[in-house]
Amino acid sequence: MKKGSAQAKYTISVAAELTGVHPQTMRDYESKGLLHPSRTAGNTRMYSDADLVVVRRIVALVEAGVNLTGVKRIVKLEDDLEILQGRFDALEHETRTRSRRRRKRG
Secondary structure (H helix, E strand, O other), X not given: OOOOOOOEEEOXXXXXXXXXXXXXXXXXXXXXXXXXXXXXXXXXXXXXXXXXXXXXXXXXXXXXXXXXHHHHHHHHHHHHHHHHHHHXXXXXXXXXXXXXXXXHHO
């Protein structure tokens, strides 16, 4: 589900303001394994644009009535689906390429 830049550039206070989520809520999301901000050498949380996308997705699911356990499962399934879609697309491309080669030879 991570889309957007993976470069961490926002502190928790800036990320919270950009997403409309309280900093403690963001810490809760991290403690539940839903969010994985990078850390500086001084252990400061730093959030990327991709992290903000994740926060907004979590918020949308919670507002739709999904609890955090359900959010975690949905996010995992969406990530798995994205990986599988990529594999499917690669296999489909490979199949088309092989089919074209056979037609050219035959």
